[in-house]
Amino acid sequence: MRFLSLFFATLLAVILLPIPMVAAVTPITPGDNLVVEGIPSIPSDIVQKVERYTQFRSAGISSWHPTKREMLISTRFADTRQTHYVKSPLATRQQLTFFPEPVRGASFQPSDGNYFVFSKDAGGNEFNQNYRYDLDTGETTLLTDGESKNSRGVWSNRGDRMIYTSTRRTGNDADFYIINPQIPASNKLLTQNEGGGWYGLDWSPNDDKYLALQYVSVNESYLWLVDTSTGEKQRLLPSYGEEKISYDGGYFSKDGKGLYVITDRDSEFSRLAYVELDTLQHTYLSKKFRWDVTDFDLSDDGNFLAFVTNEDGTGVLHILNTATRRFKRLPKLPIGQVYGIRWHNNNQDLGFTLISAKYTADAYSLNIRNNKVERWTLSETGGLNTSSFSDAELVRWKSFDGRTISGFLYRPPAKFTGKRPVIINIHGGPESQFRPSFLGRYNYYLNELGVAVIFPNVRGSTGYGKTFTKLDNGFRREDSVKDIGTLLDWIATQPELDADKILVTGGSYGGYMSLAVATKYSDKIKAAIDIVGISNFVTFLENTKGYRRDLRRVEYGDERDPKMREFLEKISPTNNAENIKVPLFVIHGKNDPRVPLIEAEQIVETVRKNDVPVWYLMAKDEGHGFRKKKNIDFQFYSTVMFIKEFLIGNG
Numbered sequence: 001m002r003f004l005s006l007f008f009a010t011l012l013a014v015i016l017l018p019i020p021m022v023a024a025v026t027p028i029t030p031g032d033n034l035v036v037e038g039i040p041s042i043p044s045d046i047v048q049k050v051e052r053y054t055q056f057r058s059a060g061i062s063s064w065h066p067t068k069r070e071m072l073i074s075t076r077f078a079d080t081r082q083t084h085y086v087k088s089p090l091a092t093r094q095q096l097t098f099f100p101e102p103v104r105g106a107s108f109q110p111s112d113g114n115y116f117v118f119s120k121d122a123g124g125n126e127f128n129q130n131y132r133y134d135l136d137t138g139e140t141t142l143l144t145d146g147e148s149k150n151s152r153g154v155w156s157n158r159g160d161r162m163i164y165t166s167t168r169r170t171g172n173d174a175d176f177y178i179i180n181p182q183i184p185a186s187n188k189l190l191t192q193n194e195g196g197g198w199y200g201l202d203w204s205p206n207d208d209k210y211l212a213l214q215y216v217s218v219n220e221s222y223l224w225l226v227d228t229s230t231g232e233k234q235r236l237l238p239s240y241g242e243e244k245i246s247y248d249g250g251y252f253s254k255d256g257k258g259l260y261v262i263t264d265r266d267s268e269f270s271r272l273a274y275v276e277l278d279t280l281q282h283t284y285l286s287k288k289f290r291w292d293v294t295d296f297d298l299s300d301d302g303n304f305l306a307f308v309t310n311e312d313g314t315g316v317l318h319i320l321n322t323a324t325r326r327f328k329r330l331p332k333l334p335i336g337q338v339y340g341i342r343w344h345n346n347n348q349d350l351g352f353t354l355i356s357a358k359y360t361a362d363a364y365s366l367n368i369r370n371n372k373v374e375r376w377t378l379s380e381t382g383g384l385n386t387s388s389f390s391d392a393e394l395v396r397w398k399s400f401d402g403r404t405i406s407g408f409l410y411r412p413p414a415k416f417t418g419k420r421p422v423i424i425n426i427h428g429g430p431e432s433q434f435r436p437s438f439l440g441r442y443n444y445y446l447n448e449l450g451v452a453v454i455f456p457n458v459r460g461s462t463g464y465g466k467t468f469t470k471l472d473n474g475f476r477r478e479d480s481v482k483d484i485g486t487l488l489d490w491i492a493t494q495p496e497l498d499a500d501k502i503l504v505t506g507g508s509y510g511g512y513m514s515l516a517v518a519t520k521y522s523d524k525i526k527a528a529i530d531i532v533g534i535s536n537f538v539t540f541l542e543n544t545k546g547y548r549r550d551l552r553r554v555e556y557g558d559e560r561d562p563k564m565r566e567f568l569e570k571i572s573p574t575n576n577a578e579n580i581k582v583p584l585f586v587i588h589g590k591n592d593p594r595v596p597l598i599e600a601e602q603i604v605e606t607v608r609k610n611d612v613p614v615w616y617l618m619a620k621d622e623g624h625g626f627r628k629k630k631n632i633d634f635q636f637y638s639t640v641m642f643i644k645e646f647l648i649g650n651g
Contacts, residue, residue, distance in 0.1 A: 030634055035618040037604075039638045046637050053444040054633055055382030058361035059084075059093075060353035063107040063116060064344040066159075071351060072096075072106045072116060073363050073377055079629045083118055083133075086363070089374040096133065097140075102627050104128065105152040109181070110345075111159035117143065117181055119152045124623020125591040128152070130164065132181045143184050144168075149547060153179075154200040156207045156228075163190060163200050163210055163228070172546035174198040176212070176226060191231040196547025197221075201250040203228070211250050211259065217554040218431035219466055220244040223261070237280055246270065246466070249295075253322075254302030260285075260322075262293050268465035272296060272307050272320075285320060292463055297350075299343040304328075304368065306350050308338050310463050312394065313408065313435040315339065317352070319368060331371045334359065337437055351376075358389050360438045388413075390446050392436035395454070397490035400482045403471075406464075407456035407487070408436055411496070416450030419498035421647055422491055423453045424484065428508030430460040430472060431555070441636060449648075452497055458483040458513070474557045474564070478571055481516045488524045503647045505529035507625060508595060515573035515580075515603060522581040527646040529585040529639065532595050532624050535603035536575070537568035543596040577606040583613040583646040587635060589622030615642055 027041035047054075059075035062083060070087045077084075077095060083106040084093040097103045099120060106118040114135055119128040128150050130143040144150045145168050153164030162181060165174040169192065176191040176198070197215035204210070210226040212233065223236040237245075248262040248270060259275045265282060272286040272293045286293055289309050296307035305320045315338040319328040336356025343350055348369050355361035363376040392408040399405045412420055423445065427434045434455035445451035457463070458480040460472030472480040484504070492499035502525045506514045511533015518528040534540045541559045544552060557564040569575055584607050588600035597618070604616050617638055619631045626632045 028634070028637060031630060033620040034631065034634060035616070035620070036638075037616040038613065039615045039617065040641060042634075042637045042641060046640060050441075050444055050448075050636070050640065052382035052384050053441045053448075054629075054636060055380060056360055056438075056440050057379040057381075058355070058438070059363055059377035059379050060361055061340050061342060061351045061363040061376070062105065064342055064349070064351055065108055066110050066113045066345050068113070069344065069346070069349065071363065071376060072108065074103070074106070075377065075379065076629065080627065083116075086376050089365070089376045090378055091376075093377065096138070100628075106133070107152065107155065109159050110155045110157075115181070117152060117162065119150065121623075123591045123621045124589050124625075124627060126593045126623055130181075132184075141184060143179060143181055143187065149174075149545075150177075151199065154202065154210075156203045157205060158207060161207075161228075163203075163226075165193075165198055165200065167196070167547050170546075172196060172549075174547060176200065176210070176231070178228065189231075190228070191226055191233055195550055196545075197551050202252050204252050205254060205256045209252075211252065213247060213250065215551070217244075217551065218462065218469055219246055219264075220554075221247045223247050223250060223259070236277075237275075251296075251298040253298075260296070260298055260305060262296065264466050268467060270294075272305065285325065286318075289318075291316075295339055295341055297341045297343050298322075299347045300345045301347045303347065304343070306341050306343065308341065310433075310435065313392075313433070313463070315435070317341070317366075319350070328368060329371075330366070331373055333373070335436075337435055355438050357391050357436055357438060358386050360386070360440070384443075386438075386443075388447075389439070389443050392455075395490075397486055399459075399486045401479075403459070405456065405458060405483045405486070407454055408434060410439065410442075410446055410453045410455075412446045412450040412452060419501075420450055420452045420496060421501035422497050422499075422503070423451055423643075423647075424487065424502065424504045425453060425455050426458065426484065426504070426506035426510035426513040427455065427461070428506065428510045429462075430458075430480065430509045431462055431469060433457055433461045433463040435463070451647075454487070454491075456484065456487055473555060475567055477556065478516070481513060481520060484513065484517050485521055485524075488521055499524070501526055501647055501649075503527045503529065503643065505531065506533065507531040508533060511595070512573065516571070518582055518584065519573055519576040519579040522579060525582055526649075527583045527585070527642065528580070529587070529642070530600070530603065531587045532589065532592055533586075533599065533603075534595055535599045536572040538565060538572065539574075539602070540595060540599055541568075543598060545593040548594060574602050574606050577603065578610060580607050580610055581612060583615075583642070585615040585617075585639065585642045587617045587626075588619075589624060589626065590618055590620045591623045594624045613646070 026044050030036050059073050062072040080102040082097045082103050084095050101120045104119045106116050108116045119130050121128045132141045148166050148168035151165040153162035163178050174196050178190045179187040199213045201211040212224040214222040224233045226233040246264045250261040262270050264270045270292045271284050274283045291309040291311045294310050309316050317338045334356045340353040350366045360379045365374050390410045395409045396406045491497045504514045504517045511530040514528045514530050538559045559565045586600050608614050
């Protein structure tokens with residue numbers, strides 16, 4: 001399941017300018033929920049120096065009202081993202097939910113819109129619970145068991161039921177449950193599944209069937225039909241020889257005779273296809289585009305398909321007439337990312353979220369009758385003129401095996417001369433891709449400090465064909481680390497970049513990559529930052545939540561196999577930590593279900609033996625990455641100090 005992640009826009013380190021030698025400055029006190037080790041006192045005037053870069057907001061469409069031209073959006077006014085109501089383009093954002101935890105995925109009841117269903121977890125543990133919010137009273141009602149991991153679910157066409165997944169039966173398996181949200185007691189188990197990779201997609205036109213996806217890996221998934229009365233399920237498509245096929249998303253055609261899906265069948269890239277249910281014949285609708293289709297939605301009347309292609313990292317919107325199979329001419333949108341596309345029930349307004357290098361994410365709509373684009377939200381940017389922010393530059397270099405690897409380079413403004421320090425930020429996943437977007441706090445590096453930032457897409461990244469995505473699987477894991485080694489060599493050939501001042505950072509899998517680079521190339525970097533990263537693949541696989549374990553074994557290898565276990569132990573950063581000779585900053589959330597806290601604790605304990613500076617920041621109320629502004633801010637301030645001292649070296 002592909003999605004545009006804004007995670008790394010919050011993982012920024014910013015340089016602190018020299019502190020005037022005047023009155024004493026009171027240090028910033030970390031909150032009670034933060035564990036801080038090795039981090040020096042942070043002077044309070046750092047807030048004033050970088051405050052504008054901490055005040056960016058963003059907004060995205062969550063759901064159209066079914067009968068009114070109004071929408072729910074997600075944005076943050078205080079500490080966490082909540083659900084807001086917007087009744088017309090650029091109208092006042094009316095906040096509806098007020099929780100200490102972020103609210104996710106609000107969706108209107110699809111016939112009357114008198115209530116909506118949303119989800120939230122506790123402390124970043126990802127055990128999301130579903131709630132009903134009644135617009136008339138403002139009251140919320142818990143719809144799930146309060147303990148297990150639940151998906152928000154998919155509405156029936158009549159709007160009287162939702163089907164969602166829950167791990168409540170075993171703690172590991174994502175079973176299908178069905179509920180009438182107006183009657184919480186109607187909640188019942190519909191279908192038992194095996195494994196944690198099950199997702200709901202769509203109901204058939206008469207609501208008697210349910211389209212489901214079984215996700216095995218980024219290269220392998222299967223479509224199933226579920227009887228919504230009996231729960232009986234059957235796999236829709238047979239195996240396709242030895243080739244692994246991926247399906248991503250799906251909708252029933254309005255006559256119920258076929259499906260619209262995204263699939264990489266017969267192609268290196270994921271294409272939009274129509275599948276006849278009687279014959280299972282595939283007709284490819286986007287074959288003229290040699291790019292992945294990443295998102296799509298079918299209009300309520302079935303006449304139009306809106307979809308987005310990932311064209312060299314840029315999201316491009318297209319609309320296809322399902323009867324004529326012709327594409328509609330659309331107005332030109334700013335270069336950036338388009339995601340979260342949603343048709344209104346009026347079959348003419350398409351809502352979407354748009355983000356670019358110069359503009360933070362906001363909600364928009366496109367009317368296909370007059371091609372009018374309207375902006376629904378205007379998120380604050382801390383008073384900064386973002387139109388001058390740097391654009392991404394696509395760069396390429398040859399790796400150890402002659403394969404071309406690419407990434408995106410953001411250069412600082414021309415006012416900075418001479419060789420510039422470099423930050424390399426490696427995305428997570430690894431089944432993901434850095435795509436040019438709004439950098440948020442990272443713009444401080446570029447605009448105020450003159451630091452260049454490179455976001456590489458090493459082998460294993462999506463967006464470059466399924467063969468490229470599989471190049472780091474299993475015993476080939478370290479080949480992606482070598483891609484960064486050759487990037488370090490490439491930087492040394494660039495006259496405007498300082499190869500003597502390089503910091504590597506990343507989150508999740510990118511955190512592993514940062515640690516691995518530090519074990520192999522400590523002589524070529526100045527420092528490393530590991531954010532919720534894997535430090536030992538064996539302990540990671542043994543301790544990640546059960547509903548994720550099999551999915552991760554497909555990517556990293558099965559630690560129960562003796563040969564694979566030996567290999568994973570051999571390449572794990574904890575077992576090579578004596579080679580880390582540069583300062584290290586480790587950041588983690590206590591409630592992380594994906595990469596458990598032990599991964600941070602063991603690398604901190606091990607690297608401290610190397611007699612190098614090790615900073616450690618842990619949040620007791622966060623999970624896989626910080627989501628609360630007060631925690632993000634403290635992470636930002638402390639990273640400022642780390643970069644100032646160990647990369648720039650002017651502290």
